Amino acid sequence: xxxxxxxxxxxFLQLKRDKKMLPIIFVAPIFQLIILGYAVNMDIKNxxxxxxxxxxxSKSRELIRGFTNSGYFTLIDYINHYQExxxxxxxxxxxxxxxxxxxxxxKINGRETxxxxxxxDGSDSSFAMASLQYATLILNRYSQNIVLELIRVMRYxxxxxxxxxxxxxxxxxxxxxxxxxxxxxxLALLLMVITALLTSLGLVRExxxxxxxxxxxxxxxxxxxxxxxxxxxVLIGMIDVILVITVANLWFKVQIKGSVILLLLLCIIFLLxxxxxxxxxxxxxxxxxxxxxxxxxFIMLPMIYLSGFVFPIxxxxxxxxxxxxxxxxxxxxxxxxxxxxxxVGIKELWDETLLLFLLGIFIFSLSVMRFRKKLG
Amino acid sequence: MFKKLKPIIKKEFRxxxxxxxxxxxxxxxxxxxxxxxxxxxxxxxxHISLAVYDEDRTPESRNxxxxxxxxxxxxxxxxxxxxxxxxxxxxxxKAKLVIIIPNNFSKKLKRGEGxxxxxxxDGANANTAxxxxxYVNSIIQNYALKIISEIFQHSKVLRLNIPLxxxxxxxxxxxxxxxxxxxxxxxxxxxxxTTVISTSLSIVREKERGTIEQIIVSPIHPIQLIIGKTLxxxxxxxxxxxxxxxxxxxxxxxxxxxxxxxxxxxxxxxLLAGLGMGIFISTISDSQQVAFQISALITILPTFILSGFVFPIxxxxxxIQVVTYIIPARYxxxxxxxxxxxxxxxxxxxxxxxxxxxxxxxxxxxxxxxMRKIKI
Numbered sequence: 001x002x003x004x005x006x007x008x009x010x011x012f013l014q015l016k017r018d019k020k021m022l023p024i025i026f027v028a029p030i031f032q033l034i035i036l037g038y039a040v041n042m043d044i045k046n047x048x049x050x051x052x053x054x055x056x057x058s059k060s061r062e063l064i065r066g067f068t069n070s071g072y073f074t075l076i077d078y079i080n081h082y083q084e085x086x087x088x089x090x091x092x093x094x095x096x097x098x099x100x101x102x103x104x105x106x107k108i109n110g111r112e113t114x115x116x117x118x119x120x121d122g123s124d125s126s127f128a129m130a131s132l133q134y135a136t137l138i139l140n141r142y143s144q145n146i147v148l149e150l151i152r153v154m155r156y157x158x159x160x161x162x163x164x165x166x167x168x169x170x171x172x173x174x175x176x177x178x179x180x181x182x183x184x185x186x187l188a189l190l191l192m193v194i195t196a197l198l199t200s201l202g203l204v205r206e207x208x209x210x211x212x213x214x215x216x217x218x219x220x221x222x223x224x225x226x227x228x229x230x231x232x233x234v235l236i237g238m239i240d241v242i243l244v245i246t247v248a249n250l251w252f253k254v255q256i257k258g259s260v261i262l263l264l265l266l267c268i269i270f271l272l273x274x275x276x277x278x279x280x281x282x283x284x285x286x287x288x289x290x291x292x293x294x295x296x297x298f299i300m301l302p303m304i305y306l307s308g309f310v311f312p313i314x315x316x317x318x319x320x321x322x323x324x325x326x327x328x329x330x331x332x333x334x335x336x337x338x339x340x341x342x343x344v345g346i347k348e349l350w351d352e353t354l355l356l357f358l359l360g361i362f363i364f365s366l367s368v369m370r371f372r373k374k375l376g
Numbered sequence: 377m378f379k380k381l382k383p384i385i386k387k388e389f390r391x392x393x394x395x396x397x398x399x400x401x402x403x404x405x406x407x408x409x410x411x412x413x414x415x416x417x418x419x420x421x422x423h424i425s426l427a428v429y430d431e432d433r434t435p436e437s438r439n440x441x442x443x444x445x446x447x448x449x450x451x452x453x454x455x456x457x458x459x460x461x462x463x464x465x466x467x468x469x470k471a472k473l474v475i476i477i478p479n480n481f482s483k484k485l486k487r488g489e490g491x492x493x494x495x496x497x498d499g500a501n502a503n504t505a506x507x508x509x510x511y512v513n514s515i516i517q518n519y520a521l522k523i524i525s526e527i528f529q530h531s532k533v534l535r536l537n538i539p540l541x542x543x544x545x546x547x548x549x550x551x552x553x554x555x556x557x558x559x560x561x562x563x564x565x566x567x568x569x570t571t572v573i574s575t576s577l578s579i580v581r582e583k584e585r586g587t588i589e590q591i592i593v594s595p596i597h598p599i600q601l602i603i604g605k606t607l608x609x610x611x612x613x614x615x616x617x618x619x620x621x622x623x624x625x626x627x628x629x630x631x632x633x634x635x636x637x638x639x640x641x642x643x644x645x646x647l648l649a650g651l652g653m654g655i656f657i658s659t660i661s662d663s664q665q666v667a668f669q670i671s672a673l674i675t676i677l678p679t680f681i682l683s684g685f686v687f688p689i690x691x692x693x694x695x696i697q698v699v700t701y702i703i704p705a706r707y708x709x710x711x712x713x714x715x716x717x718x719x720x721x722x723x724x725x726x727x728x729x730x731x732x733x734x735x736x737x738x739x740x741x742x743x744x745x746x747m748r749k750i751k752i
Contacts, residue, residue: 038693114539140518141517144517165492166513171497288664301413
């Protein structure tokens, strides 16, 4: 035990001496969380609207008011010629144009179907899709109001008119704030990046400097050496998690609905995989530069893109989905979000926990085996 | 001046070609990353897992359910017999949307009262949830209008057509494929990371090995040194940029609608920004590890999060928006999305080009000042 203690002490002394590493370990995560927490926002508001009103009647103005009063659209300008329409969309001045034909009022009053054209800048597909939804909703509401007016007349004549009232309830995140979804994801991501990178670099550096050989010739068993090397990173990881949870809670008001203790316990299981990966990278790299490249391109980037952190896994092609099963972050993101947002317990997260644990054991023991072989 | 430049350029070339890893990072990793992640990045909200709990079990309720099944957005995965199952399906993320039709649905519909339908949406991912809610609302609205207009047809008292028919046209990206929007972003992201990291590491390595001192004592001006170091990387980065565009064209149908010449010029300016950042980082760091950490810190997350690649800049709070002005990818993205998707000319994004040029002047100026000060 005392041997492990001394090794851990040595590790901390080394970290303390490296002036540039300490801020990277403790300040960078908070800094990144704050930037990310504010920036990661896909809420759709202020859709820039241009109107080409050929009718210029009280009916068409009523329709335009429907758009401006909805809270989703900001009226940028009225268009007077069809050619101008191109300009507004090409230059990105408007993302949605409503074209009201000149027979609009006539058709509405004559109870015929009036066609309203909506032209959308589709380059940002998800934004365009949402804008289209809102625009359709507003047009449908306009239709409905006209019909309802008629219904009132019909009811008066004794006719029964049915109606359907959708009662929409949104669970887990009723205000539909994207920060509630993103911040737990950021926690998982930061924990992975920091621990995997630090572990691999820490080990490779000793090899580069040559101090690893000194450690090997001392009468320290390899598991003691490993524990001594890895324990500090577990501690750092846990401190980072607590820091991030605190900032999320106090600054962003994203409360954990579930149990903090469960989250911390599952973090340790997750650390098994990240430390294992770090260890593995250290066994296949000769220099720190190699270790960094491998960590970055084969661990960090796939985890950012394929873990479901931002991009939904169910949308990916089957091969990519299959690859994502190998990523520990995939399971951990579900776990963190479940505990944060839904307040679920181990019962609901059992599948993810088990898979994460198995993956952790596999990665970790494989890396330890490679590491011991390298030592011997 | 140019006589002295030539040997530096030659030496740098040899070094790059000899170091297989840097060469791979520069040339092939970008194309590989695009291939890998281009398929994964997808925000299309389709195949929404739907669960239905139909207490009513009447032709009317089945008719309503059919409206959902016939739309292309939903996968009808669960037909529930028990209300308790709703919680479980949502907690385990098996269903994203639950429709509950109460047992008085058809009765109320026939009586001409408002028939309620309960809709529960998993709101964890705010973006997806708001799009789902839009789909649901418009499906139900349409269905209600259809029922009403049928009744009107039978009544023969009054003639009624659906008052408004929205005709949507989507420009630039008619199928609303998110790849068209995201792949240009991915190109910006990958190019930035690879250029910054490879440049900064290669210069710092010379510092670490002490070979840079040999260059410094030779009668070479710092500016010549910068140019000589930059040019070869520039060339490789350009080749890489075109490789990546080819991959984008072959795999993701990303056709360049606008001018090839403009695309080349804008890419060149953008790559210079990346090289400038790489050189600047190398002037402030002494070891490859620190250089890598700084490069990763200022490229990966900022280019991913703050450039408008995924998250709209106009949604961010003011002080974060200010930060985005120092992210070169922000400008490049507007320009290449314009050229590739819309075929727009310089008029649409000249401001972005000016900002990028200013950024380049600043970053190279800063690097030059640092180089003079520390006499490297």
